[in-house]
Amino acid sequence: MTQESEPQARSVLVTGGSRGIGRAIAEAFVAQGDRVAVTSRGGGAPAGALDLTCDITDPAQVEAAFAAAEEAHGPVEVLVANAGITKDTLLLRMSEDDWSTVIDTNLTASYRLAKRASKGMLRLRRGRIVFISSVVGLLGNPGQVNYAASKAGLVGMARSIARELGSRSITANVVAPGFVETDMTAELTDEQQAAIKASVPLQRYASPQEVASAVTWLASDGAAYVTGAVVPVDGGLGMGH
Template sequence: MSEQHSSDQPRTVVVTGANRGIGYAIAQRFAAAGEKVAGIHRSGEVPPGVLGVRADITDTDSVDSAFTTIEAELGPVQVLVANAGMNRDMLLLRMSEDDFADVVDVNLTGTFRCVKRVSKGMIRQRGGRIVLISSVVGLYGSPGQINYSSAKAGLVGMARSITRELGARGITANVVAPGFIDTAMTAELPEQTQAKYLEAIPAARFGAVEDVATAVEFLAAPQSGYISGAVLPVDGGLGMGH
């Protein structure tokens, strides 16, 4: 079985949602490591040294066009980090079908669109790394997040099915499940909610975006070819056993 490029050869890495928070830190980490990095984003700016391509992952043509641009600029994609996501939190009885469908379309179907588009090239190259960014709530559950947790749980099934389908071609698919990470999104939560989470985290602190980037970099490494279909929690122990 052929292995991916040797570690001293820059690879083309695509990170979706690279304009803020976790996605920004992941793109920054790969760029600092000397990889050729592209960020797919709908708004904002990507880190310096990263090729920014605007696209809407709920639109198949937009996704196709973005990857075509990236391939023309940087070459065939060897690493995909599917990080783009959204949430629209509310209790079950207040959640409309649109609230559910829209979140699933971005977090789950949007990831499918990117994975499907990038897998063709990876099959041709007989190698690739796919890392899907899920969440502790995908396995642990969370009140007010039935749409988000359903979509994030779906990513686990997706990675494991990709592994069974494409594993013999040198392609791995893994999941990183962050817990409570200190970002602009989590900073908006009421102090009472933050205190409650903190109490439940064995590490007694919130995670940093760099903690997630470290896990992604490990799973995407050329040397990590025998790890596939795994879920790597980055949650300070919050979701243990889930």
């Protein structure tokens, strides 16, 4: 009788992994036995993960974070670009800074991360890149022109990377969460929460762990033939988009 080999622990980097969805993603990879590094601006990685302070809008800090992750865990085999911000306001009130700060953090930094991660993945001839987008990037939302544009841009980025790097067994995919139980949604009034849930076919928020499950699946051997995909975790809110 032959014994199945144990899955090999991989080097995983999760940005924005100190809280919310990012933390749940990092914890899910740690639970699988992967070697996980987490970046955030203020620190506070989950137990079992390498804690790296990094402003992803600063190229030098991104390079330093990758160097530290590689020194500790080897070349990054799974990148989860999760870190993001919002600066919500109506279009006519949106300042140049409101626009550029969100685009720089959510979109330009994701390009920077993917470019840096792909160098090691190309040498390994394998890799998984997962961008965390949003249902807002597919549907749009009043007051979020900047945020929606940044999250929609991740789809085009992922699909272009999928075409460029697919021959080296590197996949690039997008997870698009809807409303998720986080500190931000907890601050909404009961009336606001009820209105949101009424718009969702499943009539509830997602848990961060449900988003993490989609990410770990895309990074698994079972999803080796999935690339350039947008996986919604939104309770049906954005179906058809």
